[in-house]
Amino acid sequence: MMQALEGVIGYSRMRTILVCNYKGGVGKTTVALHLAWLLEQARNPKKDPLPIGAVDADPQGSLAKWYARARSEGYTLPEVQLVSSWELPSRLGKMAASFSTLIVDTAPTFSPAVVTLAEKADVILVPVTPGALELDAVQSMRAMPGQERMRFILNRADRGRACREVRRYLETLGPVSELRQYSVYRTASLEGAVVTKLEPKSEAAVDLRRLAREVLS
């Protein structure tokens, strides 16, 4: 992978994970925060001396607020950067020296800067919740560059037929990871906590750790 290149050239290349969907409330911020936490936990400082960074490109600042709360609760997370989308390209360039991986959470609106970032991002994560309107939003994501680097996250999944059908459809577009629906997500967001620390043995935590492995694979 890209680590091989680093060894040869001797500089670290920041990996970028973009989390996007033009639809709101599908789990972008939830996914961004949990991935940042899990990847930071899994990081081997000898191999990857630079931490996992996060950028909040949604002016609502939900990720930044969650991070601030989590940090005050004792979570060891590097400070999240709140960046307006037009600033993204220049700010990401500057951050490349400080982070091994950068997770970018985005607003549920079309933004040319996010489209540009999709051209370069190593992984594009598209959380989707099962429903007709959400599928319309997936259709509009089809116009994004980087389709071959896209992974869909079927979020708030249940055992219903609608959910199975959405999954089948998503599988025709790219790899799919699943996060089932659990109330612990809400508790975590209310408390500024992460699910895997709040309830490490829960099925929600199992889903999240699987997602982190799938994203890294």
Ligand SMILES: Nc1ncnc2c1ncn2[C@@H]1O[C@H](COP(=O)(O)OP(=O)(O)O)[C@@H](O)[C@H]1O
């Ligand atoms: N798998 C899940 N199960 C239950 N609730 C979830 C799940 N994923 C997200 N949520 C909840 O859904 C709401 C929207 O999630 P959020 O990450 O803020 O979406 P977005 O960033 O796309 O707007 C939040 O209240 C969050 O706690």
Ligand SMILES: [Mg+2]
């Ligand atoms: Mg959000």
